[in-house]
Amino acid sequence: MKTLRLVLWIAVVIVAAALGWTTYQITTQTETAEGGPFGVPFALTGRGGAPVTEAAFRGKPTALFFGFTHCPEVCPTTLFELDGWLKQVDPDKTKLQAYFVTVDPERDTPEVLDRYVANVSDRIAGISGPADKVMEMVKGYRVYARKVPLDEAKPDGDYTMDHTASVFLLDAEGRFRGTIAYGEDPATAVKKLENLAKG
Template identity: 50%
Template sequence: MVVTTAMEDDGRSRRLRMAIAVLGILASVLIPATAWVLFRPGGPLVAQSQPAVDIGGPFTLVTHKGDTLSDQDLTGQPYAVFFGFTHCPEICPTTLWEMSEALKQLGPDAERLRVLFISVDSMRDTPEFLDNYLQSFDPRIVGLTGSEEEIAAVGKGYRAYWEKVPTEDGDYTMNHTASIYLMDGRGQFVGTIAYGEQQTVRMEKLRKLLAGASI
């Protein structure tokens, strides 16, 4: 028969409490804070849901045709948002060309997708200038502009970044976020298309967006 003393019991209790504390710390590190999880007895750790990322929001801007467009006009229709400017040397024309090709590949389904090009250079990108610039791309792409304050508010909602960078000739260029934001028909952010992403991946994401599937 094994006889335990009160001191031994106390030592075991302390070790048990320490073990539980260590496991708690590991769980807080290894389990993402953005996920809710379900522990099933004898089973694996199962992810239950992901809280929505707060990206997007209301806006009302002027199109390259001189009309107004708001987020309410897009209700029920998925859309893609890209922030850029017409004097962009590479990223913007490449992205707009790729999205033009994507719209062609989507065929009839492309009519259910809105592609928005929001200018971060409202000083130079008037509706007329945007209209001329976008003639080189798919006519279904909508250019949007507004005052600096209006564009800044939209950019804040999308967590987009840009800054004016002076050039040696006295002009300026713009550094800016190069990703495309994908929004569902409820105006909820569902993912991005990165600059330079493979065509097959880009098309898969757009088809999932149109189908209402997770990206």
């Protein structure tokens, strides 16, 4: 009987230790995810060919959008609306910054992306670079992006991109603070940017 009791106590201690360790791991991961900067380190190309890293998303709150220049509706609409919201919330350009990251680096070279974004806004900077490095960043920021052939019979032909259509909002430390959904009510979007600017 004593042996059985001892075995049961040992089992209880082992289970309690395992549960404690699991809880510790989950808590630590959650705190890191919530308390630390969003995304992953990267080294890509920004406006005018200048190097840009994740450090660009520090110092000021950031609106971050992922899209591509061949996008027929979502991307140009989002860029146009975001530019208008930024002008409304931060007319003197001192409180907020914004970036447009390509999910189609094969076609969106830094030069192509610069021209595209400049046609819509002087408030938003493009980010591109080598395809593998761009897609590492895209995945690291938990953005869905997938190439879709326009003709299933010709998979190597023209294509479009399915991608996350939300604007990510990061605080001045680069921490995730929410999103603005595609098609969201403009008044709500403006309020979210105002709250982001206030910190």
